[in-house]
Amino acid sequence: IDPSEIFVSDGAKSDSANIQGIFSQDCVVAVQDPAYPVYVDSNVISGRTGLAGEAGYEGLVYMPCTEENGFFPELPDRKVDLIYICSPNNPTGAVATKEQLKSFVDYANEHKAVIFFDSAYAAFITDPSLPRSIYEIEGAEKCAIEMNSFSKTAGFTGVRLAWTIVPKALQTEDSEPGKAHALWTRRQNTFFNGASNVVQAGGLAALSKEGREQTDAQVAFYLENARIINEGLKSLGIITYGGGNAPYVWLKTPGGLSSWDFFDKLLGECHVVGTPGSGFGPAGEGFFRLSAFGHRENVEKAVSSIKESLQI
Structure with missing residues (x-):
């Protein structure tokens, strides 16, 4: 290039x-x-x-x-x-x-x-x-x-x-x-x-040796968030994809719920907000996106709430 x-x-x-x-x-x-x-x-x-x-x-x-x-x-x-x-x-x-x-x-x-x-x-x-x-x-x-x-x-x-x-x-x-x-x-x-x-x-600083070390650490932090989300959902038997090489966890809505019905369920029962898959196109129906971009304490709190309160 x-x-x-x-x-x-x-x-x-x-x-x-x-x-x-x-x-x-x-x-x-x-x-x-x-x-x-x-x-x-x-x-x-x-x-x-x-x-x-x-x-x-x-x-x-x-x-x-x-x-x-x-x-x-x-x-x-x-x-x-x-x-x-x-x-x-x-x-x-x-x-x-x-x-x-x-x-x-x-x-x-x-x-x-x-x-x-x-x-x-x-x-x-x-x-x-x-x-x-x-x-x-x-x-x-x-x-x-x-x-x-x-x-x-x-x-x-x-x-x-x-x-x-x-x-x-x-x-x-x-x-x-x-x-x-x-x-x-x-x-x-x-x-x-x-x-x-x-x-x-700022971009030049981010690309410096010190900046690269810091951004690499931040990426690793978010990937760990994704791992926590993935493992928490899988422990409930929810099918998930992504997260290993990406900051998003893509889950299959349990019980055949629509994307928006699962949004309501997750919000009402667990006080957790995510993104309905149908908002990304027709093939997203029946799926749901959770993001790893967040503070660790909030991610852990959300996963704990899901594990304790989500009624599947």
Whole structure:
């Protein structure tokens, strides 16, 4: 990666929404389902998706992430132009293998599609066999744009600092290499004044030797929170996923409850709040997300309340 291919920004969230602005309005968009809502909603706002029905938006290609496929989707069953992938995934906590990412890179290069790869949680990957960047996959520089963030490692969620990589080798169906890079450069120069110097100084501190030691310790702290949540739920017989290489625990709602019914049950019986899986897309129904981002005493108190009070 050349330094000129790295764009400093005010957040991976805004970049993942804004990046679509350099692509044609009639691009066909594929999203993991369940998915981080920004991927879907920003395309809804842009007018790409059509109307919503019971199964989602008619103009989107949903790639279901289920228990059967390990919460990583199969390739689109038709030609698409833009593909959103998040690994480690929010909300499921699933992490793509190199083989899984290679299948999407090969698909994108064959069909001249572009992958938007959200790696905001890459620092939580503890398994050395799992890729932290899509550019570990041969050919990805020709088809993938990667986004990352200081929010999840250095606590910059409210401060806002991130980066997006747009390789000059990236080529779309109807443009030569370098065009996407030039368009994103123009878009950022026109619509964005840059992250503040104060915030960037904080980012440099976070990337220093001392800063890396501190952020690594913080990541380990949150992963321990995830372990505590996972073990507490499993002790009740609740089926869980994620948590090992991600800060989210994705649980299957017990007793066949809907996501929102379980939300009400968890709040009413245990005084614990989480996120209904259905809020992340049609395939999230029947699941629920708990976050490891919190103080240890609050996590332990919540898990204890669940173990003592949840009536299954």
